[in-house]
Amino acid sequence: MDIAQSLPAGTPFGGELERRPRLLVVDDQPVNVQLLYRVFAADHQVFAATEGNKALEIARQQQPDLILLDVVMPELDGFEVCQRLKADQLTRDIPVIFLTANADPESEAHGLDVGAVDFIGKPFNTKVVRARVKTHVTLKRQGDLLRRWVFLDGLTGIANxxxxxxxxxxxxxxxxxxxxxxxxxxxxxxxxxxxxxxxxxxxxxxxxxxxxxxxxxxxxxxxxxxxxxxxxxxxxxxxxxxxxxxxxxxxxxxxxxxxxxxxxxxxxxxxxxxxxxxxxxxxxxxxxxxxxxxxxxxxxxxxxxxxxxxxxxxxxxxxxx
CATH class of the missing domain: 3.30.70.270 (Reverse transcriptase/Diguanylate cyclase domain)
Incomplete structure (x- = not known):
């Protein structure tokens, strides 16, 4: 069964274990969603969206640790999605890695300018994608810890x-x-x-x-x-x-x-x-x-x-x- 089509957008793949990193995959091609699901399902909680507006909605609701974002999509392209993510206080700290077939220097520079942390060309090597996701999830969680210290109530450990x-x-x-x-x-x-x-x-x-x-x-x-x-x-x-x-x-x-x-x-x-x-x-x-x-x-x-x-x-x- 087609995983990307059989589950509603925003459905978590692989259970609700909060100790696992939360990953949002955004791509208008279901075959790419299926491939990335197989790569990450064992040790990540994976969410999927096939268009930009739904990706923005899921990002706000689910607060993923990282977003793998296609550039070329109908309606909202990946660059516009990334800009909107970075303009929203609830999603601005979520790292974005672009996945795209247009891996030319100009596109890469533009992707980094709008707020992405990395840029991976298609077709991609799954080992490379896993390694880069691991690096940026680790950095994100370290940043989250620092931010929590600022916004933490010292007695109870919840937000202040x-x-x-x-x-x-x-x-x-x-x-x-x-x-x-x-x-x-x-x-x-x-x-x-x-x-x-x-x-x-x-x-x-x-x-x-x-x-x-x-x-x-x-x-x-x-x-x-x-x-x-x-x-x-x-x-x-x-x-x-x-x-x-x-x-x-x-x-x-x-x-x-x-x-x-x-x-x-x-x-x-x-x-x-x-x-x-x-x-x-x-x-x-x-x-x-x-x-x-x-x-x-x-x-x-x-x-x-x-x-x-x-x-x-x-x-x-x-x-x-």
Missing amino acids: RRHFDERLAVEWARIQRSGAPLSVLLIDVDHFKRFNDSHGHQSGDDCLRRVAAALASGLQRPTDLVARYGGEEFVCLLPDTDGYGAQHMAEQLRQRVHQETQPGVSGAPWPAVTVSIGVGSARLDLMHSADDLLREADLNLYRAKKAGRNAVRAGAAALSA
Whole structure:
């Protein structure tokens, strides 16, 4: 069966093991997709696209470690795709290797000018392609590690407020162009001051780390982000998620935190904790900035606390509350 035609664009080849590098192959010829799949499927998670716009969509959603990109394609050619990848904050750090039959010096120079890290001519030697992919994936992961240190919360190991603020600004600008849904969850650990007073600040720090781990493990997509918002508050950014989906995710996270902090699961010498969650969902007809989105989530968080905590609250009425 034709692999490139039998699976929908963006379908991961080879499973969901996140420890494996994620590779996006973009080529309008299915035979080339099949060949590269056979080369990389054993030790990579491979995604495929046969045209430029779909490649941009998959790159944003799946955040691959590297993109193998054909130059000559209908509609958007590889050079234009690469330029758009580099103009988008979510995809600009993904290395791009061009694969093309036009391996002349002028094309190669242009490919490097628009942001590619390498240029391989067709027909290609599979050993050479594997070696170059390995090199650039290693460099990408080293760069990712350095960037994470800058945007990391020192206590919990998840993203910090600075990283969340930057991602929120990017996503808000994107939905203004596309009209896509966007939601945020504001999450507060219930009665945390009482917890610290009863169990001590070291246990409080351990509690925050366990809550952060439960939230991070509960997110479902690479583009979802959980960050420490400040003190005992956390925030989740959910691109391409409407109010219904965000409320469903919030309820799952509320239950997950309570389950994952049970003494029998966590081994902690203190009782399980609960969280209250407020949901905010973008409505461009009423909201003028990302601050309005956060305000809705904050007002819904207040409603969750007022309702007795260990609860999720959502709804557009919060803006006028």
